[in-house]
Amino acid sequence: KVDDETRDSLLSFLDELSNGATQPGFTLGWTTLSDPCEKQWGGITCDSQKTSVTGLFLNKQTLSGTLHVATLCNVKSVAASLTSLDLNDNSIGGEISADIQNCQQLTRLNVSRNRLSGNLPDSLAMLINLRRLDISYNDFSGKLPELSLISGLTDFLAQNNQLTGEIPKFNFSHFDTFNVSNNNFHGQIQNANGNVSASSFLGNPGLCGYPLPNNCSTTSSSSTATAGDNSHSRGTSSNKILIYSGYGILALICLVLLISRICSKRKKKNDKKADDAPEKNKVASVDESMDSKYSASSTDFKGGFSKSQCSVTFSAESNANMTSSSLVVLSSPVVNGLNFEELLKAPAEMLGRGKHGSLYKVIIDYGATLVVKRIKDWTISTNDFKLRMQRLDQAKHPNVLSALAFYSSRQEKLLVYEYQYNGSLFKLIHGNQGGKAFGWTSRLSCAATIADTLAFMHEDLQKDGIVHGNLKSSNILLNKNMEPCISEYGLMKINDLDNILPGKVSASSSASTTFKADIYGFGVILLELLTGKLVQHNGVDLTSWVHSVVREEWTAEVFDKSLYSEGASEERMVNLLQVAIKCVNRSPEARPSMKQVATMINTIKEDEDKSTFFDV
Numbered sequence: 001k002v003d004d005e006t007r008d009s010l011l012s013f014l015d016e017l018s019n020g021a022t023q024p025g026f027t028l029g030w031t032t033l034s035d036p037c038e039k040q041w042g043g044i045t046c047d048s049q050k051t052s053v054t055g056l057f058l059n060k061q062t063l064s065g066t067l068h069v070a071t072l073c074n075v076k077s078v079a080a081s082l083t084s085l086d087l088n089d090n091s092i093g094g095e096i097s098a099d100i101q102n103c104q105q106l107t108r109l110n111v112s113r114n115r116l117s118g119n120l121p122d123s124l125a126m127l128i129n130l131r132r133l134d135i136s137y138n139d140f141s142g143k144l145p146e147l148s149l150i151s152g153l154t155d156f157l158a159q160n161n162q163l164t165g166e167i168p169k170f171n172f173s174h175f176d177t178f179n180v181s182n183n184n185f186h187g188q189i190q191n192a193n194g195n196v197s198a199s200s201f202l203g204n205p206g207l208c209g210y211p212l213p214n215n216c217s218t219t220s221s222s223s224t225a226t227a228g229d230n231s232h233s234r235g236t237s238s239n240k241i242l243i244y245s246g247y248g249i250l251a252l253i254c255l256v257l258l259i260s261r262i263c264s265k266r267k268k269k270n271d272k273k274a275d276d277a278p279e280k281n282k283v284a285s286v287d288e289s290m291d292s293k294y295s296a297s298s299t300d301f302k303g304g305f306s307k308s309q310c311s312v313t314f315s316a317e318s319n320a321n322m323t324s325s326s327l328v329v330l331s332s333p334v335v336n337g338l339n340f341e342e343l344l345k346a347p348a349e350m351l352g353r354g355k356h357g358s359l360y361k362v363i364i365d366y367g368a369t370l371v372v373k374r375i376k377d378w379t380i381s382t383n384d385f386k387l388r389m390q391r392l393d394q395a396k397h398p399n400v401l402s403a404l405a406f407y408s409s410r411q412e413k414l415l416v417y418e419y420q421y422n423g424s425l426f427k428l429i430h431g432n433q434g435g436k437a438f439g440w441t442s443r444l445s446c447a448a449t450i451a452d453t454l455a456f457m458h459e460d461l462q463k464d465g466i467v468h469g470n471l472k473s474s475n476i477l478l479n480k481n482m483e484p485c486i487s488e489y490g491l492m493k494i495n496d497l498d499n500i501l502p503g504k505v506s507a508s509s510s511a512s513t514t515f516k517a518d519i520y521g522f523g524v525i526l527l528e529l530l531t532g533k534l535v536q537h538n539g540v541d542l543t544s545w546v547h548s549v550v551r552e553e554w555t556a557e558v559f560d561k562s563l564y565s566e567g568a569s570e571e572r573m574v575n576l577l578q579v580a581i582k583c584v585n586r587s588p589e590a591r592p593s594m595k596q597v598a599t600m601i602n603t604i605k606e607d608e609d610k611s612t613f614f615d616v
């Protein structure tokens, strides 16, 4: 739960941005009575403990009020955790006040495409953690603060404002994107090298020097000429300007010709390679982009492509071309029209990094919240992976979270899912409330639903040999109706199964034995539901502990105390425990099939339903 101060500051901030209108807050689900993190307010990201707000994404919310950064940044609890503030594409007025410096944790600030005006405060340069700053398409005026002091800044966009003065002496080699075009800057561009192109500076009549075609020495020598020399020097300097601009234009034409020749040669070469091996080039370029975005540490936000100017257009073009072929969007209204670039550009937050890959929460521009699973080094061919994904898509079940889209290259696979706001079964059992709010009938019916769903999937995918492969309570998510949904079905590299499950299931095991790996995983979930204990706790393994307690005939000791206190039937809990113990048998062959498990659990559930009915 976040503290009241944070909640109040968020509500006031939105109130000011929306000019007192209630609609934006209503649409986003922000209310005085709910908790921003626990109730998952729209446009907000939180830390994993849900105690602090890490990101505020209010882009495209038709906000037309005034920006008061003090309302957020002068509240300690907000300032201490806020890493992203995105107000892009609204009609927000006002200015960025000096209080922005209190939001010290900001790594990403985007106020682009609004009506903001006034001078930028010098204190903006105190945001030393900033990596991406976008103030473009506003009415900001005055000088730029000394932003070159922010050593980690990799993206700076300030185009289409009224900014004046000189451009700070940046180290341009640090930038992925840089744009100050269409302002009123003047003076010499300093330090520019191959990393920035003329287009980043165009539309500033007073600017000169590389990479712009107009040389500064002519301008400065003319301005330092004495009054007596005026007519003569004006003549010579205008001649010089003509000569130098001639040279400049000539050099520019040569450069353009040279670049286009290199690029077209490269393109031909790549086209040829692509004919030989169609996936290879695409893969290299996508993986680079993916690496820059999806390989960084937690709450790291990054967009854009490679650094060199030639390859910016080149790889951006190839990315645009390959979008339709590389990101396969399966039929879904949630991501209709989703393209790969959108996915790359959207802000991402890391949710987890497991042995098999990483997971990111991504908020797409039009408001959809997605999850991207990145699996590395799975040696399945792209074609086999596609067939697998298409087969899984056919085997649709309402309690299986199906992938919305996928991407496959030799090095990595990406899967896109819808974000589930109600968390996982793991959190429900082991979360803050210690499973107290999760009563016996709900646990039993949850077990029955998972068993039925898994039995359906196993039967449907028997011939294809596609198992879940990594069944555990964190992979059971709760949908809008709080029903369990199995996620990440079929994503485990098959030769990893023997590492994660006892009973020595290996790649060489028969297909039916491989399916028994899921039965074991399901058995462990049943044990978690019955005991309320973690799978590994203080070095003790839950299965071994249950085995030892049951062997000693202390069966009653096994069960979650809260189940006893609510008066759950011990007989039915013992029956379910017996099913669980069959499932976690060390020998895969001795484990029942999922269909048998589902039948056993449904019988217990029917007993439970009958008893509840007669109690009433």
Ligand SMILES: Nc1ncnc2c1ncn2[C@@H]1O[C@H](COP(=O)(O)OP(=O)(O)OP(=O)(O)O)[C@@H](O)[C@H]1O
Binding pocket: 351, 352, 353, 354, 355, 356, 357, 358, 359, 371, 417, 418, 419, 420, 421, 423, 424, 470, 474, 475, 477, 487, 488
């Ligand atoms: N679609 C989703 N919506 C919301 N939360 C999700 C979604 N998919 C996974 N999660 C949650 O994100 C967290 C991290 O997931 P991740 O898959 O990386 O870890 P894991 O399931 O613990 O490990 P593994 O890599 O073995 O699957 C988990 O708590 C999981 O429940």
